[in-house]
Amino acid sequence: MSCHEHVIDQLRDAGVRLTPQRALVLDVVYHSEGHLTADEVYEQVRVQSPYVDLSTVYRNLVFLRQQGLIGELRLEGQPARFEAVRSGMEHHHAVCTACGCMVEVGHCDLAGLEATLLSKYGFRLEPIHLTLSGLCQQCAASA
Amino acid sequence: MSCHEHVIDQLRDAGVRLTPQRALVLDVVYHSEGHLTADEVYEQVRVQSPYVDLSTVYRNLVFLRQQGLIGELRLEGQPARFEAVRSGMEHHHAVCTACGCMVEVGHCDLAGLEATLLSKYGFRLEPIHLTLSGLCQQCAASA
DNA sequence: ATTGCAGATGCAAATTTTTGCAGAAGCAAT
DNA sequence: ATTGCTTCTGCAAAAATTTGCATCTGCAAT
16 A cells, blocks of 8 residues: 555554554655655645544654654754654754754664663663754854 | 852853843743743743743743753653753753653763764764653563 | 444644734943 | 944734544454
């Protein structure tokens, strides 16, 4: 039916219900290259199924984020954005507070933190998307 | 005037205007032990100065967060909460996705990540508050 | 195929957060 | 003390996100 049966299987295995609305939201996010706002997802969903409600889209975005299937990106001064989390390519974003540019940071770069959290606090970090703040190379240089 | 002149000095040095409203918001957050929602800050502020607007509180919370003077905590299913960032005690929160409990994680625990970001991407991580997700020791054990 | 029920949806309304704009006020220079 | 420039504020309205509730539906068991 679509190009991500594995994801759907993952949901089934988790014992969650696969409704058409949920599948659509998943589809839209996974077929998009960029980072979509909730409203953009909503519009895309409605192209295919005009009676889906915006609140359903929001609920599913929250749900899929909790499942680790999509990442939520919070940039300064704009609504939240969502993107697919493709297995093996989990990543986070480092955003420059000066120029707003973004760097993708592999989840593997957090391996050290993951180990520290586990040994020091017994806490198992999950690969849920993070938005890190700081200065990019250029802005740091010119400061 | 208050117990955090150093913070106020920090603002002055940054060349920003110190309005009574801004000082009040800072005061309220710094005098509170817990994590306040924007609305709670607003109520506290209005005790001392009844004509301050909620939007001003929001604008100052955003501003102070950008300055790294307060931390913003986003917990599942509740409005954002804010807390003072006390120098030398910068920390983040690791939240259990199963039971909702929270662990404080020192910013120093991110030293490794900080180094990786710098060497690999030239990115200078700032000690802006993060909300990490995962499983606490107990929930991980019983899973 | 039918049934039972936990979980999902649509709708309407509430809550939370952000924004536009005109007037007010901090602060550096005079 | 006054001036000028720029930023900040209050107000009103919009936008973004969440919630309550009655109904509906996926899916596991029969």
